[in-house]
Amino acid sequence: MSSARATLRQYFDLTKPRVVALIVFTAIVGMFLAVPGLPPLRESVLGFLGIWLAASSAAAINQLLDSRIDAKMARTSWRPIVVGQITPGRALAFALVLAALSMAILVLWVNPLTALLTFASLIGYAVIYTVFLKRATPQNIVIGGIAGAAPPLLGWAAVTGMQGEWDWAHALLLVLIIFVWTPPHFWALAIFRRDDYARALVPMLPVTHGVAYTRWQILLYTVLLVVVTVLPWASGMSGLFYLGGALVLGAVFLWHAWRLMDPPDELYAMKVFNYSIVYLMALFAFLLVDHWLLPWLQPGPAFELRPAG
Numbered sequence: 001m002s003s004a005r006a007t008l009r010q011y012f013d014l015t016k017p018r019v020v021a022l023i024v025f026t027a028i029v030g031m032f033l034a035v036p037g038l039p040p041l042r043e044s045v046l047g048f049l050g051i052w053l054a055a056s057s058a059a060a061i062n063q064l065l066d067s068r069i070d071a072k073m074a075r076t077s078w079r080p081i082v083v084g085q086i087t088p089g090r091a092l093a094f095a096l097v098l099a100a101l102s103m104a105i106l107v108l109w110v111n112p113l114t115a116l117l118t119f120a121s122l123i124g125y126a127v128i129y130t131v132f133l134k135r136a137t138p139q140n141i142v143i144g145g146i147a148g149a150a151p152p153l154l155g156w157a158a159v160t161g162m163q164g165e166w167d168w169a170h171a172l173l174l175v176l177i178i179f180v181w182t183p184p185h186f187w188a189l190a191i192f193r194r195d196d197y198a199r200a201l202v203p204m205l206p207v208t209h210g211v212a213y214t215r216w217q218i219l220l221y222t223v224l225l226v227v228v229t230v231l232p233w234a235s236g237m238s239g240l241f242y243l244g245g246a247l248v249l250g251a252v253f254l255w256h257a258w259r260l261m262d263p264p265d266e267l268y269a270m271k272v273f274n275y276s277i278v279y280l281m282a283l284f285a286f287l288l289v290d291h292w293l294l295p296w297l298q299p300g301p302a303f304e305l306r307p308a309g
């Protein structure tokens with residue numbers, strides 16, 4: 001690889017691109033669900049850019065502030081700041097440029113509310129979670145999960161400005177789904193990587209309360225997740241196509257969480273973690289496709305019984 005390409009790759013890695021890709025996808029689904037038909041092109045594209053840049057900036061700040069922890073963990077010891085490929089000063093400058101670009105785009109061309117909510121999410125993850133919660137309590141990822149769960153609300157706000165009567169309720173329902181999904185997502189990985197966290201003195205649940213307790217918590221949150229994912233259908237936001245998909249995906253998640261109580265091997269926790277990612281991606285894809293199918297699947301006038309005359 002040429003050195004310019006290698007450098008580009010290192011800055012790209014600094015933004016946790018795969019996590020941010022799923023985050024941005026949930027924001028895009030929020031945009032589509034916020035309005036009937038297609039969302040306005042200008043606000044969608046600029047909103048997408050602003051949210052993507054902010055999430056990338058937050059990820060870079062996280063790597064900057066966490067570099068000493070990352071250096072102690074096998075999973076993260078390759079990261080560009082840890083191995084000296086990017087200096088802390090350059091990482092900070094890079095993150096500040098991304099954040100400034102994001103805020104400029106959102107304030108000038110989307111709306112101030114989206115900018116404010118996006119900025120709060122950035123601070124929530126990059127500072128409140130990374131600097132305080134992560135090092136302080138095993139509930140770190142539950143509380144910190146609010147920032148990672150916010151993107152559907154950010155997308156919704158970008159295209160509506162939250163002017164409609166039901167905007168907050170429906171957008172917060174999507175946030176609630178990701179919020180409840182985060183503990184099973186993360187704790188499955190944390191079970192497998194518990195030695196890493198113990199070595200780095202990070203109080204993650206499997207370290208502070210043990211693996212058996214963490215497995216119960218994963219099962220509990222997965223049950224809650226299945227219940228919460230029924231709400232978009234129950235509230236009339238989504239249709240039967242979504243409900244069917246959510247129930248099948250949820251049943252598989254429950255089966256995994258149940259098996260994790262007495263797993264066949266150590267690697268099973270990673271299977272659950274990998275499934276959690278497929279689950280969220282597919283769940284939001286179901287929300288999106290259902291939104292387009294809804295007008296066709298709901299009985300239209302052709303099916304209505306009208307009184308004669």
Ligand code: HEM
Nearest residue numbers: 018019022023026075141144145148149178182186189277
């Ligand atoms: C506080 C909340 C969260 C915590 C603590 C957390 C934690 C983690 C960790 C530790 C990893 C492994 C990353 C690595 O090895 O580089 C990971 C991977 C991942 N997370 Fe999360 N996560 C959270 C929220 C989210 C959210 C909100 C999303 C998306 C909506 C997400 C999507 C992903 C994806 C796609 C991966 C796989 C990345 C890869 O394959 O490189 N996470 N998460």
Ligand SMILES: CC(C)=CCC/C(C)=C/CC/C(C)=C/COP(=O)(O)OP(=O)(O)O
Nearest residue numbers: 019054055058059062118121122125147148
């Ligand atoms: C503006 C906006 C939408 C912000 C979104 C913030 C964001 C990128 C959230 C992702 C959460 C995440 C990857 C947590 C990883 O935990 P960790 O940092 O403890 O994991 P690590 O050990 O892999 O670094």
